[in-house]
Amino acid sequence: MPPSLYLVPTPIGNLEDITLRAIRVLKEADVVLAEDTRNTGMLLKHLQLSKPLQSHHAFNEHQTLNNLVERMKKGEKMALVSDAGTPAISDPGFLLVRACLQNGLEVECLPGPTAFVPALVKSGLPCDRFTFEGFLPQKKGRQTRLLALAEEERTMIFYESPHRLVKTLTQFAEFWGTDRLASVSRELTKLFEETVNGTLSEIITHFAGKTVKGEIVIVVGGKND
Ligand code: SAM
Numbered sequence: 001m002p003p004s005l006y007l008v009p010t011p012i013g014n015l016e017d018i019t020l021r022a023i024r025v026l027k028e029a030d031v032v033l034a035e036d037t038r039n040t041g042m043l044l045k046h047l048q049l050s051k052p053l054q055s056h057h058a059f060n061e062h063q064t065l066n067n068l069v070e071r072m073k074k075g076e077k078m079a080l081v082s083d084a085g086t087p088a089i090s091d092p093g094f095l096l097v098r099a100c101l102q103n104g105l106e107v108e109c110l111p112g113p114t115a116f117v118p119a120l121v122k123s124g125l126p127c128d129r130f131t132f133e134g135f136l137p138q139k140k141g142r143q144t145r146l147l148a149l150a151e152e153e154r155t156m157i158f159y160e161s162p163h164r165l166v167k168t169l170t171q172f173a174e175f176w177g178t179d180r181l182a183s184v185s186r187e188l189t190k191l192f193e194e195t196v197n198g199t200l201s202e203i204i205t206h207f208a209g210k211t212v213k214g215e216i217v218i219v220v221g222g223k224n225d
Contacts, residue, residue, distance in 0.1 A: 001106050002077075003077075003108035004073075004078065004106055005079075005096065005106075005107045006029065006077070006110065007079075007093055007097070007109040008022050008026060008079045008080065008081050008087070009081075009086040009110060009112025009113045009114060010040075010084060010085065011113055012085045012113045012114070012189055013084070013188060013193075014190065015043075017112070017189060019112055021110055022110055022112055023047055025079055026044065026051065026081075027049055029079035030076045030077045030078065031052045031076060032044070032051045032079045032081060033056035033079065033080045033081070034054070034055060034081055034082075035055075035057045035083045035091060036055075036083050039083050040081055043081075061092050065095060069099050069100065069103050069105065073103065080093055084115075085114045086113065086114040089114050089116070090135060113189075115185075115188055115217050116159075116217055118185065118188050118189070119157065122183065122185055122195045123155070123182075123183030123197060125155045125219055125221045126154075126155050126221070126222070126225065129153075131152060131154050131155070131157070132157045133158050135158070135160070136158060136160075146171065146172070147175065149175075149176070150223065151223060152222055152223060153222040155221055156219070157218070157219050158218040158219075158220070159216070159218075160217075165207055165218070166208055169184075169200055169203055169218070170204060172220060173201060176220070176223070178199060178200055178201035179199050180199065180220060180221060181220070181221035182203055182218065182219060182221065183197045183219040184196045184203055184216060184217070184218055185216070185217045186216050187214035192214065
């Protein structure tokens with residue numbers, strides 16, 4: 001059975017990072033489900049594609065699931081994209097994938113850009129085993145998570161916003177020690193891409209007192225690294 005839903009990764013900065021297959025799938029889809037239709041509209045324009053766009057984001061995905069599944073059952077082919085990177089990775093997608101599978105619909109996820117892979121590889125920390133933690137909870141559950149991760153032996157990957165970077169690194173140092181090896185990748189694939197590797201205290205010193213801008217991935221070594 002041909003796929004009804006395609007998850008299509010889009011560039012995390014550099015517009016050259018889109019695969020030939022991603023372009024073909026976007027071209028052939030009946031509708032493109034987008035986290036932000038304006039943002040995706042600009043990407044489609046850049047690719048010289050004109051497609052019906054439908055909004056699909058964290059605030060409406062619960063309500064639209066049934067309707068989307070019913071339409072796919074009738075034969076509509078849908079492509080899901082997020083603002084950047086791979087849908088369902090710290091972005092909407094999981095609920096729709098699950099609903100499709102529960103309804104016997106085929107799902108295809110194209111390989112492509114995602115921020116955590118280049119950040120992990122550039123960190124110089126072990127890549128053979130790792131845990132993707134995404135965004136840590138802001139309040140409730142944060143301390144429990146940090147305590148639990150103190151025992152983690154695998155490399156850990158976190159997404160974080162630039163204005164919380166130093167505060168989060170300082171908290172990591174409090175829970176896991178200032179000498180823990182880590183890496184911060186900022187603005188991957190973009191003009192001002194920067195990766196800083198070192199101990200948590202060295203990285204905090206690098207960013208402290210600066211106005212940090214752009215998108216951030218933090219990679220932290222396991223407890224025995
Ligand atoms: N779906 C995306 C993916 O596949 O990586 C992640 C979406 S999540 C809402 C956005 C977060 O991803 C940002 O806050 C940042 O932590 C990370 N991110 C996205 N693009 C990035 C980039 N160019 N450089 C560094 N981090 C990035």
